[in-house]
Amino acid sequence: MKAFKYLKIMLLALLLQSHANSVLAGLNIQHWTTAQGSEVYFVENHALPMMDISVNFPAGSAHDSPETSGAAGMTQHLMALVAGGLDEETLTNRFADIGAVLGGNFDADRAGFKLRTLTSEQDTALETFSLVLHKPDFPEAVLQREQARIVAGLQEAETEPDSIAQKAFMRSLYGTHPYSLDQSGEIDTVQSLNVAHLRQFYQAHYTARSAVISLIGDLTPAQAKQIAERLSAGLPQGPAVAAIPPVQSLKNASEKKLPHPALQAHILLGQPGNKRGDPDFFPLYVGNYILGGGGFVSRLTEEVREKRGLAYSVYSYFLPMAELGPFQIGLQTKKEQVEEGLKLVKQTVQQFVDKGVTEKELQAAKDNLIGGFPLRIDSNGKILEYLNIIGFYKLPLDYLDSFNNQVAQVTVEQVNDAFKRRLHPESFATVIVGAE
Incomplete structure (x- = not known):
């Protein structure tokens, strides 16, 4: 039964x-x-x-x-x-x-x-x-x-x-x-x-x-x-829980090398990024698809994997939270290639911030994000999770209905401006596990 x-x-x-x-x-x-x-x-x-x-x-x-x-x-x-x-x-x-x-x-x-x-x-x-x-x-x-x-x-x-x-x-x-x-x-x-x-x-x-x-x-x-x-x-009737304190931006770059016998070095770098309800959410979301969130069509993959073969996979993402969640770039590479790979990643990000995206890149990113959106809400369970996010983070009730329109309306100027203001490669924190 x-x-x-x-x-x-x-x-x-x-x-x-x-x-x-x-x-x-x-x-x-x-x-x-x-x-x-x-x-x-x-x-x-x-x-x-x-x-x-x-x-x-x-x-x-x-x-x-x-x-x-x-x-x-x-x-x-x-x-x-x-x-x-x-x-x-x-x-x-x-x-x-x-x-x-x-x-x-x-x-x-x-x-x-x-x-x-x-x-x-x-x-x-x-x-x-x-x-x-x-x-x-x-x-x-x-x-x-x-x-x-x-x-x-x-x-x-x-x-x-x-x-x-x-x-x-x-x-x-x-x-x-x-x-x-x-x-x-x-x-x-x-x-x-x-x-x-x-x-x-x-x-x-x-x-x-x-x-x-x-x-x-x-x-x-x-x-x-x-x-x-x-x-x-039936829940406890105490006061509402205090908010999480604000996150401070990084003032200076840092690098931490940790020994490990792994065959490859594991590298993470980034900074505090954005939070839920951020006015720059959609320009950063679409722009990051071009930078490192779009898999094989991203710039980081093109430069680090396709052109130079320094890593099998390299990615970037923003994880918005109640306060500034992490912007993270990650890759694995041979230990003897750490410095070369890290230098190339930083150069690629800095060039992205300095020169921005093209209309062609932007349109391709928007097409992929809009085309893939139905898969993110193709069950009641997935919609329920969006209800959780909308409610917990106090997002607009039309967040799902307007999502694709918000993506479609992002402009080259908005992406370039948001990344110039919000991403600071010169202050990135870097962690290398398995460096020689």
Whole structure:
């Protein structure tokens, strides 16, 4: 029976993909606030008898303190394991028995949970989902077990060049800012966590006033409001969580070389970039596709890989966050080619900033970005994640409807101006793991 219900919901999920484009064509995001102060974003879609719900909180790793780094991630992790007096097996079976799927998300800014269920099973699904949100247990035995597992993962990460490079890079970009904290924590801070830390973090960060509730699927507005009120009412009723402090721009260039026996050197370089809702978002987004986000058609790939064969892959991206997220360039190259490769990357970026893009490059980038956009919203689950982003970062309700128009309207002058003002290669932080 469990397998049948799970198969049924997966088949319905696949069918939803065929309906997503028609939903998006007339996407109507309804927004309101619950009596307890939670923001709600809802899209009604009766194509199939399913619903997707997520609840997000400002409870990511940037809300940790250096002394308890890892508490945010551990709190979110344990909430999904044991709740409302139900052990792990019972809680898991509650969802599996009705074919419901519990998921989650966690990053520096936010932590959350999501639920997919047949609407015919929504009462049981919501009852169990509410236990996860409202009554996490944080048992000592489970905490100790997960501490050991996470510490083992952190120990392994300390041997992997990609992990070493990423951690050092974030510290080079952010110094003592909370964005420098590792999402999993540090070995010593994770080992020092106790149940009181997790309960305190939950009470302070999983408040109704901080919650963003997103819903999409076979629900009427009245049903959606009832569900949102139910989820909001059971949350801690403390104040809204304080905002993450602003990020400071880099004043000077830095370079950090870390030894490693890997066959190739792993290189990361960049700076704090932009944040959600940034007025330069679309010029930077389109421009970066030309610089290093467009794969084989990007300038970095053309110069570093195609012309000189210094790396198999080289990329760049902006990761907007609540405050300035990273602008990152990454590549791997032979150890004896590090200086040559790094010099070429910096020259390519500087030339991009100084001389800008051409009309031909811009049009090709816009065509590719607009043409690929439907794949980013081809399911209710993907649209739900955009509802989360719109709600959490207070983006316009027409963000999805206007996305392609915003891309299409970007001009050469806007791209060139934005990169001149916002990107400063002379101040980049550089991390090289495996340099000779």
